Amino acid sequence: MPKVRVYVTLKPSLLDSAGRTVRDSLDKLGFHEVASVRVGKLIELEVEQFSEGRVKEMCDKLLANPVIENYRFEEAE
Amino acid sequence: MPKVRVYVTLKPSLLDSAGRTVRDSLDKLGFHEVASVRVGKLIELEVEQFSEGRVKEMCDKLLANPVIENYRFEEAE
Known part of the structure; x- marks a missing residue:
C-alpha cells in the first residue's frame, strides 16, 4: 500500500513558542x-x-491550517 | 548556518491515538x-x-523519547 509523508511547518513569519522552549532546554x-x-x-x-x-x-x-502553516508531501516507497 | 531536520515517530508497535483520530476524521x-x-x-x-x-x-x-519513539535526522541544504 502506498505511503505518503506529509510535512507540516509553521510559517516562518510566526513565532514558534514550542520551538523556542526546545531551544532554551537544549541550551540549558x-x-x-x-x-x-x-x-x-x-x-x-x-x-x-x-x-x-x-x-x-x-x-x-484537515492536516494543515493554511492560515498559519505550510505543508509539503511526498510518496514514500 | 547548517540546518538539521529531525524526524520523530512513534514506534510501530504502539497505538497512535492521534493518528487514529486523524484517520477517522479523514474518513468522515x-x-x-x-x-x-x-x-x-x-x-x-x-x-x-x-x-x-x-x-x-x-x-x-531531549528531542525523542527512546522508550516509545524512533528518530532519524539529516542535514538539510
Whole structure:
C-alpha cells in the first residue's frame, strides 16, 4: 500500500513558542550551538492509491491550517 | 548556518491515538482511501556546525523519547 509523508511547518513569519522552549532546554543541557528550533508535524498516511490531488485536498481540509502553516508531501516507497 | 531536520515517530508497535483520530476524521470527510495515519514530529534545528554525534545526543536526551519513539535526522541544504 502506498505511503505518503506529509510535512507540516509553521510559517516562518510566526513565532514558534514550542520551538523556542526546545531551544532554551537544549541550551540549558549544554547544546549552545543550536541557534533556533522550529517544531512541525510529520504525518504518515497509508493510502489505497496515491493521488497528488487527493492528498493536497486532505492537507487543505484537515492536516494543515493554511492560515498559519505550510505543508509539503511526498510518496514514500 | 547548517540546518538539521529531525524526524520523530512513534514506534510501530504502539497505538497512535492521534493518528487514529486523524484517520477517522479523514474518513468522515470522504477520504475513504486512507487506511492508516501515524502522527510524528518534524524538528528543524539551525546549528553553528553540524555534528552527527551532537545531534544524536540531543535526540537521546531531549528531542525523542527512546522508550516509545524512533528518530532519524539529516542535514538539510
